[in-house]
Amino acid sequence: MTTFTRGFRGRRRGEDDRLPPGQYLTEDFPVLSAGPTPHVPLDRWEFTIDTEAGQVHRWTWQELTALPYEEPAVDIHCVTSWSKLGTSWRGVSLDVLFEDVETTADYALVHSYGGYTTNLPLDDLLDGKAWIAYRYEGEELAASHGGPARLLVPHLYFWKSAKWVRGIRLLTEDWPGFWETAGYHNYGDPWREQRYADD
Amino acid sequence: MQADHLDGNALAGPLAEIFTADVSAAVSRCASCGLTGPVASLRVYDRAPGLVARCPGCEEVVLRLVRSPDAAWLDLRGAVSLRIPLSGTNPSAVLSDEGGRSGAER
Numbered sequence: 001m002t003t004f005t006r007g008f009r010g011r012r013r014g015e016d017d018r019l020p021p022g023q024y025l026t027e028d029f030p031v032l033s034a035g036p037t038p039h040v041p042l043d044r045w046e047f048t049i050d051t052e053a054g055q056v057h058r059w060t061w062q063e064l065t066a067l068p069y070e071e072p073a074v075d076i077h078c079v080t081s082w083s084k085l086g087t088s089w090r091g092v093s094l095d096v097l098f099e100d101v102e103t104t105a106d107y108a109l110v111h112s113y114g115g116y117t118t119n120l121p122l123d124d125l126l127d128g129k130a131w132i133a134y135r136y137e138g139e140e141l142a143a144s145h146g147g148p149a150r151l152l153v154p155h156l157y158f159w160k161s162a163k164w165v166r167g168i169r170l171l172t173e174d175w176p177g178f179w180e181t182a183g184y185h186n187y188g189d190p191w192r193e194q195r196y197a198d199d
Numbered sequence: 200m201q202a203d204h205l206d207g208n209a210l211a212g213p214l215a216e217i218f219t220a221d222v223s224a225a226v227s228r229c230a231s232c233g234l235t236g237p238v239a240s241l242r243v244y245d246r247a248p249g250l251v252a253r254c255p256g257c258e259e260v261v262l263r264l265v266r267s268p269d270a271a272w273l274d275l276r277g278a279v280s281l282r283i284p285l286s287g288t289n290p291s292a293v294l295s296d297e298g299g300r301s302g303a304e305r
Contacts (some may be wrong), residue, residue, distance in 0.1 A: 183272030
């Protein structure tokens with residue numbers, strides 16, 4: 001097994017501080033997937049936020065990409081132990097999408113084309129912490145990496161950054177998602193190494 | 200293009216840690232579409248935080264397996280049943296063997 005130490009050749013200054021416990025640095029972008037890649041035509045693509053009161057907020061592809069965007073450069077950390085530093089994205093902040101959403105819900109269940117789900121507290125999607133990302137490193141987001149659009153929540157393990165995102169359901173009670181019901185941690189903070197349910 | 204999944208034979212090793220029988224030789228019935236076939240014919244996505252075995256007919260999840268350092272998490276919700284071939288034991292002999300059963304309870 002390859003391990004990286006503080007003296008690993010080629011490491012740039014500061015990288016050690018940006019690598020959570022138990023992670024190793026990778027330069028490529030591994031493709032992980034729990035199923036076949038869905039291909040959604042852009043004219044049929046939509047993103048929704050469903051509130052606990054039954055209100056549905058809906059954006060077409062044209063509407064989403066016409067919204068003000070940000071270009072975050074962030075480190076990402078996969079629970080399978082690779083981390084990738086300084087990745088560049090373009091996407092719409094969830095703060096923009098939640099501007100007109102009235103809710104008292106504490107929890108969000110993110111769902112994707114293809115059936116994947118993941119849960120997280122609503123607070124972790126707000127205040128500049130999450131985006132619906134549709135460009136990566138200056139290009140359209142490839143389907144293998146979740147295109148046309150994926151959730152980007154870089155402060156949590158990357159399984160929370162749902163590929164092929166389709167919508168967010170707001171809930172008053174927490175509802176564990178795909179990996180969270182199969183042994184993975186409910187929250188998934190890489191800096192506290194919350195990989196498995198008992199961590 | 201490289202396939203994005205393996206066949207169900209990839210489950211044999213990981214499941215051998217849990218079951219004494221070879222589950223990849225079993226026949227499963229998909230809870231979603233009812234397709235019945237060998238576990239070895241499932242589509243196994245292993246480039247993921249766990250193993251995800253999907254029905255070759257409807258692509259719904261039949262089985263999931265996650266191995267943490269100290270536990271295995273097995274989800275069989277997507278399988279109505281598994282027919283696991285066994286040999287060497289006559290079930291009627293076990294049922295009529297009251298002495299053996301009570302012995303097991305002691």
